[in-house]
Amino acid sequence: MTRTFYVVLICAAMAATREATLAHHSFAAEYDGNKPLNLKGAVTKVEWTNPHAYFYIDVRDEQTGKVTNWALEMGAPAVIQRSGWTRTTLHVGDVVIVEGSQAKNGTPHGNARSVTLASTGQRLGAGSSQGQGPAAEP
Amino acid sequence: MRIGWLGIGAAVGLLTLSVSESVPVAQEAAGAGQPVAGAPAQGRGGRGARGGGRGAPAATESKPTPRWPDGRVNLSQAPGIKGFWNVASGSPIGPGGLPGNLTLDQVPFQDWARALYDYRRERGGLDDPLARCQPAGGMRFFTVPNGMEFIDQPELSRIFIIDGENRDWRRIAMEPGRQHPSEDELVPSYFGDSIGHWEGDTLVVDTVGYNEKFWFIRGGLPHTRFMHLIERFTRTDFDTLKYEVTIDDKGAYTRPWSGGWNIKWQYTNYDGSPGGEIHEYFCIDNERDSQHFAGK
Numbered sequence: 001m002t003r004t005f006y007v008v009l010i011c012a013a014m015a016a017t018r019e020a021t022l023a024h025h026s027f028a029a030e031y032d033g034n035k036p037l038n039l040k041g042a043v044t045k046v047e048w049t050n051p052h053a054y055f056y057i058d059v060r061d062e063q064t065g066k067v068t069n070w071a072l073e074m075g076a077p078a079v080i081q082r083s084g085w086t087r088t089t090l091h092v093g094d095v096v097i098v099e100g101s102q103a104k105n106g107t108p109h110g111n112a113r114s115v116t117l118a119s120t121g122q123r124l125g126a127g128s129s130q131g132q133g134p135a136a137e138p
Numbered sequence: 139m140r141i142g143w144l145g146i147g148a149a150v151g152l153l154t155l156s157v158s159e160s161v162p163v164a165q166e167a168a169g170a171g172q173p174v175a176g177a178p179a180q181g182r183g184g185r186g187a188r189g190g191g192r193g194a195p196a197a198t199e200s201k202p203t204p205r206w207p208d209g210r211v212n213l214s215q216a217p218g219i220k221g222f223w224n225v226a227s228g229s230p231i232g233p234g235g236l237p238g239n240l241t242l243d244q245v246p247f248q249d250w251a252r253a254l255y256d257y258r259r260e261r262g263g264l265d266d267p268l269a270r271c272q273p274a275g276g277m278r279f280f281t282v283p284n285g286m287e288f289i290d291q292p293e294l295s296r297i298f299i300i301d302g303e304n305r306d307w308r309r310i311a312m313e314p315g316r317q318h319p320s321e322d323e324l325v326p327s328y329f330g331d332s333i334g335h336w337e338g339d340t341l342v343v344d345t346v347g348y349n350e351k352f353w354f355i356r357g358g359l360p361h362t363r364f365m366h367l368i369e370r371f372t373r374t375d376f377d378t379l380k381y382e383v384t385i386d387d388k389g390a391y392t393r394p395w396s397g398g399w400n401i402k403w404q405y406t407n408y409d410g411s412p413g414g415e416i417h418e419y420f421c422i423d424n425e426r427d428s429q430h431f432a433g434k
Contacts, residue, residue, distance in 0.1 A: 024282075024421050025269030026356075028262030030430045049424035051271070071426070078284070078417060081409035104432035 024051045027129045031111045035102035043094045048087040053077050055090055072112040075127020083125040201376035211339045213288040220414030222285040224404040230397025239397040251360040251390040258358030267352050270428045271421035275328035276354035277383050285416030302416035310334040310343050318346050341371040362389025377403040
């Protein structure tokens with residue numbers, strides 16, 4: 001047993017006891033956990049709405065230079081407020097690093113698991129329903 | 139030794155994670171409002187109903203079941219104590235609910251109903267009407283988040299149950315001797331025609347007249363227009379509402395069957411801030427998911 005092993009186990013235990021994030025749809029209906037996202041870009045729009053808060057970022061492909069606008073889903077505002085979010089946490093122009101999963105249909109649409117503000121390093125959970133299983137209640 | 143205990147705890151957590159993600163049905167949703175490990179046992183305060191958040195009072199034993207001056211049980215707020223029922227999840231099957239809950243394999247499905255249920259599961263919930271912002275019909279009313287309250291109006295012989303989710307509501311007629319309309323007169327609906335009465339401290343509600351446009355639990359247990367629900371609400375202490383339901387649907391099951399779960403009282407707003415009031419949540423406000431739904 002290595003120290004790393006324990007760290008992994010502890011992280012798994014924390015995940016197991018996290019609060020339900022209560023999406024109104026199952027993660028599997030829309031997203032593919034096998035299509036991980038790790039995006040960096042500037043915020044172009046924020047929607048502080050139900051059933052999900054969204055933000056949009058412009059992501060530049062380093063090889064082609066092409067810029068794609070991604071839509072990223074979070075939990076409902078009332079859910080992610082528990083993680084420290086407010087309506088003004090993100091501003092247009094803020095550069096963020098997003099971890100999450102892409103939509104199954106291959107569009108530039110994803111489910112954010114965490115959002116890191118590049119300017120401060122602050123990392124916030126995004127209320128992802130990933131891991132709840134198809135029938136976790138909404 | 140210290141790291142050994144950490145390792146044991148983590149392993150238990152890992153096992154929990156493994157189990158929770160392999161449960162077959164709606165049962166992973168069971169245990170509505172059940173405190174998680176390390177959270178205040180009475181559902182007090184906390185961010186959401188689970189866990190200690192800002193402004194959360196120290197966990198104490200629950201207060202007794204509140205009553206109105208005439209002695210009837212009060213199913214909602216008591217004078218000077220705000221809050222609501224944190225209906226966040228729940229299922230009539232599986233180990234997270236009441237002790238007598240059936241397992242999935244004990245549910246008396248008709249063959250077609252089991253096949254449809256398995257198909258819905260295989261599709262990952264893709265076809266769930268609620269995911270397209272349709273109403274949370276039947277008992278699902280008590281599993282969607284955003285808070286629930288009872289409004290008891292004995293002078294009008296009725297009880298309303300209101301949900302923060304889409305601001306839905308149910309009306310329970312309490313007139314003695316009231317009967318359901320005949321089948322020809324009933325207009326199939328998401329919440330049906332409900333008649334209630336008290337059996338001691340338990341509110342018993344009998345409902346018929348459902349449509350078939352909703353899943354009555356997130357896992358996708360099928361039902362038909364013949365569904366008849368008998369629901370029993372018992373506030374066992376201030377912080378706990380025991381919800382028991384009998385599903386009587388000759389169209390989908392071979393016999394009536396029962397299950398239930400506990401619902402916990404929440405003293406804070408849904409986001410964990412002080413207040414204890416339900417809030418507005420309209421799924422339809424900015425529904426962008428269904429355009430991306432896709433099969434496996």
